[in-house]
Amino acid sequence: MSSSIASFGQHSSTAEEEAYRHIQQALRIGRYKPGERLIPEDIAAEIGMSRMPVREAFRRLASDGLVVLRPNRGCIVAGLTVDELYEIFEMRSVLEGLAVRLAMPRIDEDGLDDLERLLDRMERAGQSGSNDWVVRHQEFHGRICALSQRPKLIHQISALHAVIEPYMRIWFDYIEKPLSAREEHAALIAALRSGDAGHAEQVMRDHILGTAPMLAEFVTPSR
Amino acid sequence: MSSSIASFGQHSSTAEEEAYRHIQQALRIGRYKPGERLIPEDIAAEIGMSRMPVREAFRRLASDGLVVLRPNRGCIVAGLTVDELYEIFEMRSVLEGLAVRLAMPRIDEDGLDDLERLLDRMERAGQSGSNDWVVRHQEFHGRICALSQRPKLIHQISALHAVIEPYMRIWFDYIEKPLSAREEHAALIAALRSGDAGHAEQVMRDHILGTAPMLAEFVTPSR
DNA sequence: GATTGTATCATTGGATACAAAAATCCGGAG
DNA sequence: CTCCGGATTTTTGTATCCAATGATACAATC
Numbered sequence: 408m409s410s411s412i413a414s415f416g417q418h419s420s421t422a423e424e425e426a427y428r429h430i431q432q433a434l435r436i437g438r439y440k441p442g443e444r445l446i447p448e449d450i451a452a453e454i455g456m457s458r459m460p461v462r463e464a465f466r467r468l469a470s471d472g473l474v475v476l477r478p479n480r481g482c483i484v485a486g487l488t489v490d491e492l493y494e495i496f497e498m499r500s501v502l503e504g505l506a507v508r509l510a511m512p513r514i515d516e517d518g519l520d521d522l523e524r525l526l527d528r529m530e531r532a533g534q535s536g537s538n539d540w541v542v543r544h545q546e547f548h549g550r551i552c553a554l555s556q557r558p559k560l561i562h563q564i565s566a567l568h569a570v571i572e573p574y575m576r577i578w579f580d581y582i583e584k585p586l587s588a589r590e591e592h593a594a595l596i597a598a599l600r601s602g603d604a605g606h607a608e609q610v611m612r613d614h615i616l617g618t619a620p621m622l623a624e625f626v627t628p629s630r
Numbered sequence: 631m632s633s634s635i636a637s638f639g640q641h642s643s644t645a646e647e648e649a650y651r652h653i654q655q656a657l658r659i660g661r662y663k664p665g666e667r668l669i670p671e672d673i674a675a676e677i678g679m680s681r682m683p684v685r686e687a688f689r690r691l692a693s694d695g696l697v698v699l700r701p702n703r704g705c706i707v708a709g710l711t712v713d714e715l716y717e718i719f720e721m722r723s724v725l726e727g728l729a730v731r732l733a734m735p736r737i738d739e740d741g742l743d744d745l746e747r748l749l750d751r752m753e754r755a756g757q758s759g760s761n762d763w764v765v766r767h768q769e770f771h772g773r774i775c776a777l778s779q780r781p782k783l784i785h786q787i788s789a790l791h792a793v794i795e796p797y798m799r800i801w802f803d804y805i806e807k808p809l810s811a812r813e814e815h816a817a818l819i820a821a822l823r824s825g826d827a828g829h830a831e832q833v834m835r836d837h838i839l840g841t842a843p844m845l846a847e848f849v850t851p852s853r
Numbered sequence: 854g855a856t857t858g859t860a861t862c863a864t865t866g867g868a869t870a871c872a873a874a875a876a877t878c879c880g881g882a883g
Numbered sequence: 884c885t886c887c888g889g890a891t892t893t894t895t896g897t898a899t900c901c902a903a904t905g906a907t908a909c910a911a912t913c
Contacts, residue, residue: 420874421701422897447865457898462866466646466686470693472782478644479865479904494780497732501724509720557717559695563786643904645867670895680868685896702874702895 422456426464429454434473434484437573441486445474471566485570489623492574496619499567502560503548503615504608507595510554511604518554522596525550530589541575547592551599551611571622578625591617645679649687652677657696657707660796664709668697694789708793712846715797719842722790725783726771726838727831730818733777734827741777745819748773753812764798770815774822774834794845801848814840 430450433439445465447458469476475485487495529543545568552561591614598607653673656662668688670681692699698708710718752766768791775784814837821830 424701458865459897459899463686463689466689467693470690478647481865491782494782497728497780498725498783498786501728502721505720505724557720559714559717560721563721681895682867682869704895 422460423463425454426450426456426461427467430461430464430468431471431473431569434468435569435572437576439484441484441573443484445482445484447482472570487570487574487626489626492571492623492626493619495567495571496615496622499564500612500615502564502567503552504612506552506555506557506560506564507599507611508604508608509557509560510551511599511602511607513554513556514599519596519600522547522550522599526589526592526596529592533588538576538579541572541579544575544588545572551595574622574625578622581625645683646686648677649673649679649684650690653684653687653691654694654696654792657691658792658795660799662707664707664796666707668705668707670705695793710793710797710849712849715794715846715849716842718790718794719838719845722787723835723838725787725790726775727835729775729778729780729783729787730822730834731827731831732780732783733774734822734825734830736777736779737822742819742823745770745773745822749812749815749819752815756811761799761802763802764795767798767811768795774818797845797848801845804848 430439430445439445447461447465451458451461465474465476465482468474469482473485474482476482525543525547529540529547532539532543548568549561549565552564555561595607595610595614598610601607653662653668662668670684670688674681674684688697688699688705691697692705696708697705699705748766748770752763752770755762755766771791772784772788775787778784818830818833818837821833824830
């Protein structure tokens with residue numbers, strides 16, 4: 408088999424898993440655009456398998472909200488309306504707010520230092536021009552969520568990040584780097600340092616809700 | 631074909647959808663028990679189709695967290711540990727908290743009256759002994775969520791309810807009716823009537839988190 | 854010239870067949 | 884009696900095939 412691209416590491420044993428990862432990655436980086444139809448045969452050929460595992464991957468992607476699957480109409484890339492984008496951010500705000508609150512008792516000095524390091528990496532990625540910033544930003548948020556030690560919560564938040572990632576990338580391509588990003592994330596660390604869980608939760612909520620309007624500007628009314 | 635149960639309405643055209651509904655229903659009412667293996671062929675035979683649509687339904691159910699799908703190991707009904715049950719309730723608390731907050735500006739006198747009616751139905755179902763109470767309870771919470779007018783939020787909350795429904799039923803079978811249920815839900819309506827969105831959110835959070843410990847008693851350590 | 858009906862084509866959904874992996878069973882050795 | 888190893892059986896994963904549905908283009912009629 409000639410898996411030309413993305414062959415770093417033996418990710419998984421099943422073909423369905425491979426298809427899922429492949430398509431998700433393509434969606435995240437915006438290779439497939441909203442409204443575009445995903446042809447099972449094309450994708451199957453691309454990664455060297457038959458249509459079937461691809462079809463099954465479609466189901467999961469649909470559950471994640473990344474594609475829309477209409478009977479006998481195939482699979483189209485899900486685009487977000489402005490309303491839906493806000494909805495995602497509302498959900499993120501309360502879920503990640505919960506995550507920091509739960510993370511609070513589990514975090515120590517080392518953990519806080521790690522977060523500072525991640526903040527620096529994010530900053531550097533932002534200045535370098537490549538849009539790695541988006542990845543670093545997710546890494547920062549992901550680290551905090553991970554501290555909560557709640558698998559289902561982490562999974563859910565991660566799924567929401569995947570949905571908005573394409574828009575984050577477009578956003579980042581327009582403006583060099585989110586202006587207040589460094590202060591806001593530094594404020595999150597400070598809130599964690601304070602030891603006041605309720606306060607940290609509120610800071611996270613405000614941070615996320617505050618981001619939404621900036622992103623909303625770049626939602627193309629693709630429907 | 632003889633679709634014995636739940637044949638109200640022509641739900642959908644595709645076999646996969648039928649399989650999904652069938653299995654989900656069976657899981658909700660506890661017909662399939664945690665840890666039990668779901669044999670694709672058996673279920674396929676049961677509803678008169680081949681393994682394939684059933685397999686695809688498994689993917690969605692796995693995304694919902696209702697079953698666990700391990701490569702080459704098949705599909706087993708997801709059981710919850712006590713920790714996982716608490717996690718679900720934590721997520722519910724913030725998501726439904728968000729839902730009431732968003733519902734607040736959209737609710738009017740008629741809406742509040744509707745909720746009162748649903749509360750009465752819940753009460754009657756609780757006294758009748760049949761475990762319709764669980765359904766009515768979900769109906770009550772679902773109505774509030776619906777008022778938020780947030781499709782993705784509603785969907786997510788609904789998925790969480792599905793996961794805990796079997797445990798709610800077991801719980802209800804032991805104790806006749808949750809003791810403080812009526813007061814708590816009446817308090818929710820009162821909070822909505824007050825017009826204070828933040829307060830209503832807090833009441834919802836407390837209500838849901840308060841329920842978790844009672845349910846946790848009935849989680850069989852099935853793993 | 855526009856609109857509607859019809860025929861053809863492409864694509865999806867589902868079933869069957871086949872291959873690969875895991876679980877089970879059975880026998881033998883320690 | 885227990886533990887290990889191999890063959891068999893069961894079950895899962897994937898591919899191919901067939902039927903059915905939706906899209907499209909062309910033609911006929913208004």
